[in-house]
Amino acid sequence: MTTECALQTNRDRDRLCLTFLGSWTIHTPLCAIPAIHPLFSPPVTTLCFNTDNLNEWDSRLLIELSRIIDLAESQAITVDNQGLPPGVRNLLQLTKQNKDKPSAAEKTTTPGFLADLGNHTLGFLRESQEMVIFTGEIILAYSRFFLGRARFLKEDFFYFLYDCGPQSLPIVTLISFLVGVILAFVGAVQLKMFGADIYIADLVGLGMTREMGAMMAAIILAGRTGAAFAAQLGTMQVNEEIDALKTMGISPMDFLVIPRMTALIMMMPLLALWADFIGILGGFFIGCLTLDISASLYYEQTIKAITLNHFSVGLIKAAVFGYLVAFCGCLKGIQCGRSASSVGKATTSAVVTAIVFIVMADAAFTFLFNIIGV
Amino acid sequence: MTSALPLIDVQDLTMAYGDFILQQNLTFSIAKGTIFAIMGESGCGKSTLLKHMIGLKRPAIGTIHYYGKDFWKSSPQEQIQLLQKAGILYQSGALWSSMTVGDNIALPLQQFTDLSPKIITELVALKLALVGLKGFADYFPSEISGGMRKRAGLARAMALDPDILFFDEPSAGLDPISSKSLDDLILQLRDSLGATIVMVTHELPSIFALADDSVFLDTETRTMLTTGNPKILAKESDITKVRQFLSRNALSPEKGLQH
Numbered sequence: 001m002t003t004e005c006a007l008q009t010n011r012d013r014d015r016l017c018l019t020f021l022g023s024w025t026i027h028t029p030l031c032a033i034p035a036i037h038p039l040f041s042p043p044v045t046t047l048c049f050n051t052d053n054l055n056e057w058d059s060r061l062l063i064e065l066s067r068i069i070d071l072a073e074s075q076a077i078t079v080d081n082q083g084l085p086p087g088v089r090n091l092l093q094l095t096k097q098n099k100d101k102p103s104a105a106e107k108t109t110t111p112g113f114l115a116d117l118g119n120h121t122l123g124f125l126r127e128s129q130e131m132v133i134f135t136g137e138i139i140l141a142y143s144r145f146f147l148g149r150a151r152f153l154k155e156d157f158f159y160f161l162y163d164c165g166p167q168s169l170p171i172v173t174l175i176s177f178l179v180g181v182i183l184a185f186v187g188a189v190q191l192k193m194f195g196a197d198i199y200i201a202d203l204v205g206l207g208m209t210r211e212m213g214a215m216m217a218a219i220i221l222a223g224r225t226g227a228a229f230a231a232q233l234g235t236m237q238v239n240e241e242i243d244a245l246k247t248m249g250i251s252p253m254d255f256l257v258i259p260r261m262t263a264l265i266m267m268m269p270l271l272a273l274w275a276d277f278i279g280i281l282g283g284f285f286i287g288c289l290t291l292d293i294s295a296s297l298y299y300e301q302t303i304k305a306i307t308l309n310h311f312s313v314g315l316i317k318a319a320v321f322g323y324l325v326a327f328c329g330c331l332k333g334i335q336c337g338r339s340a341s342s343v344g345k346a347t348t349s350a351v352v353t354a355i356v357f358i359v360m361a362d363a364a365f366t367f368l369f370n371i372i373g374v
Numbered sequence: 375m376t377s378a379l380p381l382i383d384v385q386d387l388t389m390a391y392g393d394f395i396l397q398q399n400l401t402f403s404i405a406k407g408t409i410f411a412i413m414g415e416s417g418c419g420k421s422t423l424l425k426h427m428i429g430l431k432r433p434a435i436g437t438i439h440y441y442g443k444d445f446w447k448s449s450p451q452e453q454i455q456l457l458q459k460a461g462i463l464y465q466s467g468a469l470w471s472s473m474t475v476g477d478n479i480a481l482p483l484q485q486f487t488d489l490s491p492k493i494i495t496e497l498v499a500l501k502l503a504l505v506g507l508k509g510f511a512d513y514f515p516s517e518i519s520g521g522m523r524k525r526a527g528l529a530r531a532m533a534l535d536p537d538i539l540f541f542d543e544p545s546a547g548l549d550p551i552s553s554k555s556l557d558d559l560i561l562q563l564r565d566s567l568g569a570t571i572v573m574v575t576h577e578l579p580s581i582f583a584l585a586d587d588s589v590f591l592d593t594e595t596r597t598m599l600t601t602g603n604p605k606i607l608a609k610e611s612d613i614t615k616v617r618q619f620l621s622r623n624a625l626s627p628e629k630g631l632q633h
Contacts, residue, residue: 026535059500063500
């Protein structure tokens with residue numbers, strides 16, 4: 001690979017001969033190649049090659065040659081390739097055959113701004129439509145489920161219960177404890193100014209049970225379980241496993257979606273309840289340790305503040321959030337394309353959509369409960 | 375290096391998954407410029423043998439030499455250098471789905487050569503033209519058919535103009551015509567590039583059309599039964615199973631005993 005490459009040209013009246021010397025490989029440094037175009041004037045009729053002193057060659061030589069030959073052919077110059085090594089001649093011949101013609105010439109060019117806007121709007125509409133269709137399919141699947149005609153594996157269902165519940169407990173515990181602590185700190189600064197320290201118990205209690213318990217559990221599960229659902233179903237889509245279920249007469253909705261969704265809807269309120277309790281505990285620590293509220297007083301105040309109403313508000317929300325997380329995870333997984341990168345996109349989209357839906361649903365609930373005065 | 379020295383030399387190789395021994399006492403060598411077929415029934419460990427040869431799996435016992443150099447005793451750097459002299463076509467192409475076909479072929483060129491982007495683009499176009507996919511550089515793997523993905527995979531395997539090409543089931547999943555044209559392509563490439571080709575296959579037409587040399591792996595005895603040119607083995611092998619495999623005879627014991 002030490003020999004450098006060189007290209008010599010010699011002209012014999014209307015016959016141009018190119019002599020390739022040295023090594024022409026992709027690993028040898030580039031050599032100066034004279035511009036070929038000027039060599040064709042005054043006009044030549046034949047182009048020939050000499051490769052007697054060519055040491056080694058690979059695709060590097062081929063691209064130079066095909067460029068030169070294309071140029072020559074475009075000027076109706078006869079190409080005499082007898083001087084090329086047989087391997088080179090074969091390969092050049094091979095590049096000429098073109099079995100598959102790309103369907104639409106080349107790929108379409110990038111659309112302009114308006115076309116882009118239109119495409120996105122249409123895409124959004126199509127996506128909304130797909131969500132409505134998926135909701136319909138879920139309703140049908142659950143009607144089969146309640147009639148006892150849905151086919152799925154009980155083991156799957158128990159596995160998902162275990163995965164959504166006990167497996168998620170440590171992270172839910174940690175996050176909700178810290179959220180309780182944060183709520184207490186934020187409240188404490190303000191309430192202290194009014195000498196109303198004791199109401200910190202109300203703030204933490206109400207905040208956790210009505211809002212944060214369900215919300216935090218849902219967001220954690222959206223990242224943990226919703227993403228996992230999308231990735232599992234997406235990979236199954238890539239492997240044609242979902243097609244296999246369909247052709248076997250097993251509805252993927254029954255077999256894949258029902259166990260996941262049911263498990264999540266059942267576990268989410270329990271996790272929210274646990275998050276409520278742990279969050280209040282976090283507030284309790286802060287109240288007792290930094291605000292000097294006596295433990296029994298804090299306890300009394302908390303009991304007084306939280307009524308069953310507040311709990312049920314949180315638990316209803318949690319069940320709905322569970323549905324939303326499972327909905328987004330399963331929908332994006334089943335809609336997934338057929339490649340590894342689309343599994344990634346499906347997972348991201350499942351988490352983002354789930355979190356957006358959770359917050360939107362939460363706002364709607366708050367508004368609704370405000371109107372009916374719960 | 376003398377021409378007598380085999381390009382790849384496998385000595386007393388044992389392949390195992392944990393305690394489970396898949397194949398043992400495999401000894402064969404592959405000469406430069408040959409098309410070597412790894413044959414055997416499904417599940418006998420053909421693909422695993424390929425994985426051992428391309429450095430994805432470490433042998434339980436035994437050695438694999440490339441150009442007289444022990445692959446598994448070489449430093450990681452040397453291993454990478456050796457592997458760069460090899461191009462590998464995976465069973466279903468294994469194109470990176472997040473990149474276009476062109477980018478798939480360009481990646482090794484960008485990473486391992488000092489060529490300018492313009493030259494790389496030309497090389498990519500050349501490789502695609504060689505495998506009959508001219509103009510498909512901007513397509514994503516998901517937008518082309520399975521046979522085209524395989525040919526694109528072949529173009530990627532040839533990106534660095536390797537000395538050795540490894541094919542895992544090159545014609546599996548292709549219709550007879552596509553599979554024939556892929557075989558022709560492989561043969562032409564070997565003749566033009568002078569590359570050595572190692573392929574895992576159980577497609578008889580491909581074996582007879584391409585292979586100069588082969589090794590036959592057996593599931594029952596967990597070792598190799600024979601080596602040699604499959605065309606000759608089909609007629610002259612004294613091992614019934616090999617003859618049956620190569621003549622596509624059902625494994626009927628009477629028939630086996632007669633010979």
